[in-house]
Amino acid sequence: MNDSTSSVAPDSPLLPDFADELVGYTLTVNGSTRDVEAGWAGESLMYVLRERLGLAGAKNACEQGECGSCSVLVDDDLVCSCLVLAASVTGQQITTVEGLLADPVTGMSDVQAAFVSEGAVQCGFCTPGLIVSVHDLLEQNATPSELEIREAISGNLCRCTGYGRIFEAVNVAIRNRASGGAA
Amino acid sequence: MPVATPRSLEAALSALKAAPESQFLAGGTDFMVEVNAGHRRPGSVIALSRVPELRTITTSIDSSTMRIGAGVTYADFARPPIADAHPALAASARSVGSPQIRNAGTIGGNVGTASPAGDTLPVLAALDATIELMSVDGAVRMVPWREFFVGVKRTSRRPDELITAVHVPLLDSHQDYLKVGTRNAMVISVAGLALVVDFGGRNVRVGLGSVGPVPLRCEEAERWVVDHIDWDARTVPDPRSYETFGALVAEAAKPITDHRSTAEYRRHAVGVMAQRALMRLV
Numbered sequence: 237m238n239d240s241t242s243s244v245a246p247d248s249p250l251l252p253d254f255a256d257e258l259v260g261y262t263l264t265v266n267g268s269t270r271d272v273e274a275g276w277a278g279e280s281l282m283y284v285l286r287e288r289l290g291l292a293g294a295k296n297a298c299e300q301g302e303c304g305s306c307s308v309l310v311d312d313d314l315v316c317s318c319l320v321l322a323a324s325v326t327g328q329q330i331t332t333v334e335g336l337l338a339d340p341v342t343g344m345s346d347v348q349a350a351f352v353s354e355g356a357v358q359c360g361f362c363t364p365g366l367i368v369s370v371h372d373l374l375e376q377n378a379t380p381s382e383l384e385i386r387e388a389i390s391g392n393l394c395r396c397t398g399y400g401r402i403f404e405a406v407n408v409a410i411r412n413r414a415s416g417g418a419a
Numbered sequence: 420m421p422v423a424t425p426r427s428l429e430a431a432l433s434a435l436k437a438a439p440e441s442q443f444l445a446g447g448t449d450f451m452v453e454v455n456a457g458h459r460r461p462g463s464v465i466a467l468s469r470v471p472e473l474r475t476i477t478t479s480i481d482s483s484t485m486r487i488g489a490g491v492t493y494a495d496f497a498r499p500p501i502a503d504a505h506p507a508l509a510a511s512a513r514s515v516g517s518p519q520i521r522n523a524g525t526i527g528g529n530v531g532t533a534s535p536a537g538d539t540l541p542v543l544a545a546l547d548a549t550i551e552l553m554s555v556d557g558a559v560r561m562v563p564w565r566e567f568f569v570g571v572k573r574t575s576r577r578p579d580e581l582i583t584a585v586h587v588p589l590l591d592s593h594q595d596y597l598k599v600g601t602r603n604a605m606v607i608s609v610a611g612l613a614l615v616v617d618f619g620g621r622n623v624r625v626g627l628g629s630v631g632p633v634p635l636r637c638e639e640a641e642r643w644v645v646d647h648i649d650w651d652a653r654t655v656p657d658p659r660s661y662e663t664f665g666a667l668v669a670e671a672a673k674p675i676t677d678h679r680s681t682a683e684y685r686r687h688a689v690g691v692m693a694q695r696a697l698m699r700l701v
Contacts, residue, residue, distance in 0.1 A: 259421050259422065261422075277421035277422050277461065277463075277464065278454045278459075278460065278461055280451055280454070280455055299452070299455040299456070300452040300455065300456075301448055301451075301452065301516065301517075301519065301520050301523075302605065304517060304519055307519055313522045313523070314518055314519050314522055315519050315522050315523045316519045316520070316523070318451065318455060319446070319447045319448050319451040319452070319519075319520075319523060320447060320451070320523070321422065321444055321447055321451060321454075321464065321466060323421070323422035323424075323464075324422055324424055324444060324447075324464070324466035324468065326424060327424075328469075369518070369519075387518070388518060390517055390518065390604050390605065391516070391517020391518050391519045391520065391605065392517075
């Protein structure tokens with residue numbers, strides 16, 4: 237965790253080329269108030285979560301909203317955190333994969349546990365984004381059809397699995413919730 | 420203050436008055452891509468996502484027009500009341516990006532960015548939509564889409580104005596939006612076509628996207644096909660009409676060759692889409 241500007245590499249494309257753009261603001265992340273000190277006004281939420289707040293769950297791949305690896309919830313809307321201007325979501329509820337309700341014993345949410353049990357993880361890079369998307373789907377629709385599942389994760393690219401085991405994991409999570417398993 | 424987060428329309432306009440050079444930020448799906456890549460360095464930003472007045476959808480008292488607030492998202496478009504009233508707008512919004520993108524991106528952003536590939540723009544053209552702008556002094560200006568889009572990513576919005584809504588006529592119509600890209604999902608349009616068959620007004624409107632600097636209409640094709648529809652039976656009596664209609668629409672396109680496709684392919688694609696859309700709707 238590093239919340240000073242020193243975490244920005246000198247050659248970073250995110251480094252401002254003007255000095256007066258450093259701002260401080262406060263975000264609400266996973267229910268906690270987090271101060272962002274001296275951040276550049278143009279920083280994305282993805283960048284701030286990872287580089288300034290030490291929350292590495294949202295992954296940085298495309299930085300253009302194509303891959304879904306940085307998916308988070310902002311006021312219960314599933315969005316790509318790379319396309320959210322961090323300084324614009326002050327006062328809104330930001331939920332990352334780290335903030336999903338976890339089983340106290342396993343430390344995992346039911347969706348995470350289903351991904352593990354079904355082997356829905358290969359390299360794992362896309363997994364946090366998928367977990368947030370699936371979590372969002374099941375909160376809105378406890379009994380999604382296969383088409384609805386496919387559509388819900390259509391913004392999360394996985395280049396390893398071919399998605400078969402991911403669908404299995406979603407179905408396991410659905411069944412577990414229906415039978416009163418861990419939420 | 421580099422990033423303003425106004426909670427009312429009045430506050431948004433005050434922020435613009437205080438910092439006239441500000442960049443408006445709607446869903447961020449275009450703007451942040453450029454910022455992340457280092458292509459844009461916003462001096463000051465006015466974030467519009469929490470201006471409640473921009474999120475409203477209302478119907479005029481005479482039920483002739485729907486006013487859609489500029490901050491209404493693509494995800495909202497896929498649901499009633501917009502999806503029921505304007506199926507082509509819903510189809511175009513549903514073709515944009517992923518759920519994540521559709522939760523963020525807005526009609527005001529699509530209109531304001533004015534990319535030739537903006538998916539809702541050919542639909543707004545086909546529906547003869549009007550863009551509503553409000554100046555920092557509170558003056559409202561209604562601009563027909565034809566006068567609003569003036570070039571590639573260029574609009575007639577004045578620097579002291581905010582896009583507040585689009586007004587879309589409510590029609591007794593069949594309508595659809597078709598799009599060609601390199602894959603089925605999450606793709607930028609190589610060519611897009613909106614078709615509105617207005618049974619109430621007995622006219623046909625075709626809007627084209629990605630085949631010109633601004634959204635295009637195909638007046639000649641529209642006029643021709645009106646005489647080749649049996650309006651009482653709601654049929655196309657001569658099946659050869661579909662092909663002719665497609666050819667006329669293809670002629671109206673003004674495509675260029677760029678990194679996404681060739682002019683020839685785009686012209687061909689809009690012809691095929693026109694034909695297909697007419698078969699679906701009539």
